[in-house]
Amino acid sequence: MKQKRSYSLTAKERKQKRMAEQDKRVGRTTVSNDPDKAEAPALSPEAQMALNQRRAKRSAIIVGCAVSVAIVLIIVALIAPVIMFIVNPYRGYDYVIAKFKLSNGMELEYVINEKENDTAATNFIFLATNKFFDNTVFYDAQGGWLRFGGYVEQPTSSSSTSFERSKNRIYSADYLKAFSALPNNRFSSLTDKFGYRLRVDSKKSSDSSMRQPGALTFRSDTSTEFQLFYGDNAETVPNNINTIECSMVGYALNDQTIKNIEVISAKAALNTNMDSDGFLWKPPTPNIRIESVRVYNLDSSKWSNFNFLTYLSSKDSNGNRRYTSWYGVN
Numbered sequence: 001m002k003q004k005r006s007y008s009l010t011a012k013e014r015k016q017k018r019m020a021e022q023d024k025r026v027g028r029t030t031v032s033n034d035p036d037k038a039e040a041p042a043l044s045p046e047a048q049m050a051l052n053q054r055r056a057k058r059s060a061i062i063v064g065c066a067v068s069v070a071i072v073l074i075i076v077a078l079i080a081p082v083i084m085f086i087v088n089p090y091r092g093y094d095y096v097i098a099k100f101k102l103s104n105g106m107e108l109e110y111v112i113n114e115k116e117n118d119t120a121a122t123n124f125i126f127l128a129t130n131k132f133f134d135n136t137v138f139y140d141a142q143g144g145w146l147r148f149g150g151y152v153e154q155p156t157s158s159s160s161t162s163f164e165r166s167k168n169r170i171y172s173a174d175y176l177k178a179f180s181a182l183p184n185n186r187f188s189s190l191t192d193k194f195g196y197r198l199r200v201d202s203k204k205s206s207d208s209s210m211r212q213p214g215a216l217t218f219r220s221d222t223s224t225e226f227q228l229f230y231g232d233n234a235e236t237v238p239n240n241i242n243t244i245e246c247s248m249v250g251y252a253l254n255d256q257t258i259k260n261i262e263v264i265s266a267k268a269a270l271n272t273n274m275d276s277d278g279f280l281w282k283p284p285t286p287n288i289r290i291e292s293v294r295v296y297n298l299d300s301s302k303w304s305n306f307n308f309l310t311y312l313s314s315k316d317s318n319g320n321r322r323y324t325s326w327y328g329v330n
Contacts, residue, residue: 033160095250101292124218141268145228
């Protein structure tokens with residue numbers, strides 16, 4: 001009878017030892033099944049180099065991403081004020097600002113006093129934000145006033161009651177049809193869109209504030225015509241020019257704007273072929289086009305969903321409806 005051998009190691013432990021010796025000969029170490037006793041496998045130099053390269057690449061990507069994010073944040077911080085200035089060069093002003101860009105390279109900058117001259121200023125802002133003044137001309141410069149208001153060409157000769165020849169957008173069927181800010185279905189005829197007349201919400205043109213160089217006023221006997229005061233009252237003008245009811249809209253933001261108005265007005269030449277209601281127009285020559293009028297610092301609570309029809313039907317601070325008449329509106 002064979003004597004039973006006694007082993008200091010169990011069969012399982014002997015097997016693991018044999019496998020470890022085999023792994024050692026081929027350059028690896030068997031990982032213990034016991035997590036507490038597990039050791040990192042010994043890699044060959046080539047495998048270790050590949051692992052190190054992967055780790056380095058991973059670290060480089062992480063660092064690169066972090067640096068890129070930091071650079072982007074720095075760039076945003078640097079250019080954000082520039083972008084904000086481009087979007088709104090008048091950020092920080094308490095008032096609405098209107099900027100005119102003209103075909104002769106000049107600019108006119110105006111403070112629009114919306115709070116004090118609500119009806120007239122709102123009418124101006126409504127027209128400007130809907131690009132009514134874009135690509136129109138100054139049609140008259142005399143009596144101290146430089147006038148504009150939807151004229152796409154200089155006015156032509158017309159009879160005392162025929163303003164339709166005046167080349168104003170308010171008589172263009174195609175333009176009126178496309179002017180969606182006033183819905184077509186609310187009017188008996190498209191030509192009624194600008195048939196409103198507004199209540200004067202400031203003093204007449206005799207008011208000294210309207211005679212200050214750079215004053216911007218609205219002619220309440222019309223719906224779309226405005227005038228810039230440049231201060232030359234020496235010219236002979238029709239008697240009724242001083243009795244036209246006007247509303248203050250705003251004033252020049254700077255002296256350069258006033259100088260530009262004076263330069264433009266000095267180029268005006270009387271044209272006896274431009275007659276309307278006995279008034280001889282004196283337009284700047286050659287034509288000076290208003291390429292664009294952009295408005296900044298609007299109150300979003302008022303203008304984000306603004307409805308001009310509803311606004312004009314409402315009452316002003318004196319309890320009066322803002323428009324005195326509007327023929328053809330449904």
